[in-house]
Amino acid sequence: MVEESVRVVRCGGSRLNFRRALFSADSKYIFCVSGDFVKVYSSATEECVHVLHGHENVVSGILLNPNNHLQLFSCSFDGTIKLWDYLDGILIKTFIIGPKLHALFIPTRAEDSIFLTISKEEPDIFQLVSVKLPKSSSQDVEARELSFVLDYVNRSPKCIAFGHEGEYIAAVRDFYLSVYFLKKKKTCNFTLPSTKNKKNAKNRFTCVACHPKEDCIASGHMDGKIRLWRNFHDDKKYTYTCLHWHHDMVMDLAFTVTGTSLLSGGRECVLVEWREGSEKNKEFLPRLGSTIEHISVSPAGDLFCTSHSDNKITVIHRNLNASAVIQGLVKDRSISTGLMVDPRTKALVLNGKPGHLQFYSLQGDKQLYNLDIIQQEYINDDGLIQIELVKAAFGCSGTWLATVEQRQENETELELQMKLWTYSKKTQGFALNTKIAMPHDDHITALCFNNAENYEKPILVTASRDGHFKVWVLADDSDIYKKAIGWTCDFVGSYHKYQATNCCFSEDGSLLAVSFEEIVTIWDSETWELKCTFCQRAGKIRHLCFGRLTCSKYLLGTTDNGILCCWNLLSCSMQWSAKLNVSVLEPDPYSDHVAAVSQSAEGSDLFVFKPSEPRPLYIQKNVSREEVQWGVFVPRDVPGSFTSEAYQWLNRSQFYFLTKSQSLLTFSTKSPEEKLTPTSKQLLAEESLPTTPFSLILGKHRQQQDSRLNETSENELIQLPLTENIPAINELLHTPAHVLPSASFLCSLFINSLLLSKETKSTEEIPDDVDMEEKEESDSSDEEKDFTEKAQETNTTDLGEDVIHQLSKSEEKELRKFRKVDYSWLAAL
């Protein structure tokens, strides 16, 4: 195998809520921008159908082609507009514009001209320009002739809207609403009373929307008001009405297709539908989870969707029922739990929505599920001190999950709660087992399970700033009435009242290392006796971990002032130390490698080494310009086949890390496209069927079977008339008994009616049987199919067809024989 170079790649988890989502004309698909890609989702099944990749920078706007609704325009920061066929996921054309494009608008009436927001030379000043897209058959077309439309517009596409029939453009900025009439080339400006008056200080515009049928502009404001502007053709005679329900900034506005109602949303996480523009007539859809950032309406008018600050798109029916949720990796809050891997699903686990733990599939780039840890009503994120999920840990190969939540109002008041969850096989989810209020008197700094396999009893250790570490064990609490197990505190340890900062179990579970500020203490996990202490009077211990496999006799620690130490547990002495300002120290659970990410002024560097020798195996300088906050090794499904010594650490598991700006990165040899979409490649957008994973598995078989059935029926199958359709039987069954002739008289008539006429052949039963067999075959192949190739599958179906032919031929002969038999003896009866 040719050794490829390993490089850092971004791996999914990009924002879905950067711009408004977009519906296809038939509302079957939802498009949304996601980093450098455009993603196509099925609106019914939430499944990602296609990922359109081709842009080299962040995609900043998408719109359907008004002339062909099966095509999609997208613009990007890389200065190009691309035209896609979204059903097949093919790039049709690329228009090269030049400057960084921030937004894209296409009024309904405009032929070939597209409006764009570009930035001028100075930063933060944006222009709206129009560009005519040249008609050319080539793939890449240059279109650099920009005609200026409006100056000083807001960067956000929410602040520009096109009026009905594309007659005017409404743009808002700070305290101004400008309406530009395209035909008259005239601008009207409307100003709201601004900062001078304290009351009006929050009058600032936030978003704008235009009525699709009438001359009416809706604008949202910082103070939660919505203004409906009319008569804006005149600078003086304009009027506006106010709608006020939101108590905080209106994030987005959208009119429905007919214009009868206006949708608005904001921090309250409530979608408000204003009917007929009146204040009284409104409907709500509350508890959408987090701040609504964008609202969009499908062209067919049957669906809405809201994009939320927690990287989620909610699809909502016209009658305000949420029908689907497309959830990406939630990243807008600080990651306090760090990155973990769920041993069961191999999903990446970190804290997501407030009070939730998210399970994120790295392969599918989508959220698997959210575990509600805090189980409390979420009000909004406006200035409230929330209960935060701060720590979490998996234990015993995923059977136990420990979580710590805290809420700190001020210095002295701290609410702490530790919860222990057990995995229930029945419900396939975590269920709360034990709730411990105030497990410690101060912040919990570390949490770890004893994951060694030879320990039948799970053990959890918590270290806290109150100077103690506590050992929690699973105790049997059952009596004759119920079976119950719960966690209780077994041991409390401390070391000279220093703050406990880290804790870690050795691989075999026999030793526990707890660091108290500058000192590392080693405890026997059987008797909880202090075995020995290591002290490096160099700084507080920041990370602590044991070596694995061949290196299990080493303990690694890093300190605040940039020293990486390795102690030998057999000789109880320092083995080696290195000057390295480590920000992430992560052991690979499947090999003896340890990854350390160091922090310097230029960027972050990655070192992979074995604790047994101070020389690193692999060094990657400058993996990221930002500080790397968390890292984790995720085991591979299929082991990699790197032969060179430098890359061997990538064979068993893959290293993922999260930077300060919360981009999830990894090391890979493949290009990001190849890596990202192993499953979605197989997805074929079907016209009629909503795409579900189930239909993907079954759909193809069904089709093959259907077509085969059709063929056979055309060739040799003539349907036996159903019993209800035979007139003689019908008569027999529906005539009252007392008027019927004697049974002996009817018998011959009845039996004759059941016989087939000369032309028809009763072959119905036979193919039925074959079908059964065939189904069984396909069922069994279904099970295997997940990992087998398509070629194999077609083989089996071919065989099946053969069987049909053979059987039916032999049966046919038999039947012909039967037909020759004389049935006249029946009449004699």
Place this chain on the structure above:
Amino acid sequence: MAGYKPVAIQTYPVLGEKITQDTLYWNNYKTPVQIKEFGAVSKVDFSPQPPYNYAVTASSRIHIYGRYSQEPIKTFSRFKDTAYCATFRQDGQLLVAGSEDGVVQLFDISGRAPLRQFEGHTKAVHTVDFTADKYHVVSGADDYTVKLWDIPNSKEIQTFREHSDYVRCGCASKLNPDLFVTGSYDHTVKMFDARTNKNVLCVEHGQPVESVLLFPSGGLLVSSGGRYVKVWDMLKGGQLLVSLKNHHKTVTCLCLSSSGQRLLSGSLDRKVKVYSTTSYKVVHSFDYAASILSLALSHEDETIVVGMTNGILSVKHRKSEAKKESLSRRRRPAYRTFVKGKIYMKQRDDIMINRPAKKHLEWYDKDLKSFRISKALDRVLEPNCVIKTPEVTVSIIKELNRRGVLANALAGRDEKEITRVLNFLIRNLSQPRFAPVLINAAEIVIDIYLPVIGQSPVVDKKFIVLQGLVEKEIDYQRELLETLGMMDMLFATMSRNDSVSLSENVPAELPEKTESPCQPGDTDKNS
């Protein structure tokens, strides 16, 4: 979308005995009736036939009591010396008893003089029983022998000389007329078959056996002696099934509940323990005033009779349940209310629209759901809620604080309402589990109502009470801290070289002192 999540009410473990089905069942007895006997009550036996009279053997008399009678309805007193083990026959007509002089006597319930006298034992007969065929009597005596007697002709049929010490207890099988077991002070329990002349089974109890009991099925044998109760599986040839050591003195008597689900044992440690016969765990325990010698349960567990060494007979009757039922019966909605709209059969063209099941919400949750914060607080400050479930009130206050609206909810109250708030604070402020939340609430109340102090004497009085409470609590905490300091010093001197065990002991006291640092602030504002 996810619905409204109700406020999580912090639950606190209930101190004391756990309430289980068994505690409810065994506590459902009236206060015991005490009857004074002439001497230690060595045996109590219920007649298996209605009206379920019971025979009490104490000193040289046998008293027969009716179900509710406090006075004996009959007395057999023609014993020269102490009588032992008066036992009813299965039909309740005959009574057999042993005595100190070695004579076994058989009485008719209606008669007075003994019907038969079986003489043959040379020493005191401590145990007698009827066999399953009703025509024989088994007796065990201090002369180490077990004898089988024939009732019709009052002859001794057989003698077993297998025990090597006093035979003090015995029991005949209820199914097989030929089988019986005896327990002896030679630490063994032996099973005899009248058809052979040797024991058929022998188990080693380990202590002098005080009582034996055969399960109604005959498959299990229970023996007690010393502090142990042991259960033996007879069908496996006398294999020890379980050994129970729940008493701390000799277990003297055993008894089965009428359902056979519970085993009771009485002991000299003045306790009766109830075991489940499936798990052999103690599910309940009774306390008595003196050491227990005998124990019996009547039909359907209606009565528990316990005889003690001081001659007191304690009789407990079950509370009648009929009265309770009539009280709790409330008029409920008719059946058709529940099936309304649910019995409609789907027709062919109908489209079923399922409405999601409505989740039941508490009143305060309904208020909180629609942001009526003051009303929600009012609801949990109702006297009913405050007294019965203060933790609900505290949880709501905590939730309001989390929502940042606690001050709004507490403000704007009149004299009556603020008195209610203050009463709640006074009642619960010093409880460690509520203190962190309530101190915060108290500070807010003081901040809000400081300007109006002096306008209402009622409210002022409450504030002064609150101040006194806080001062008392501070003094108390100071004392606790002093004690803790002293203890620390003691520990330090005691275990200087063993620092690990020290750290284990200290945190036990820690939760006590958590609330003190916040409180001085209150008093300043108060005064």
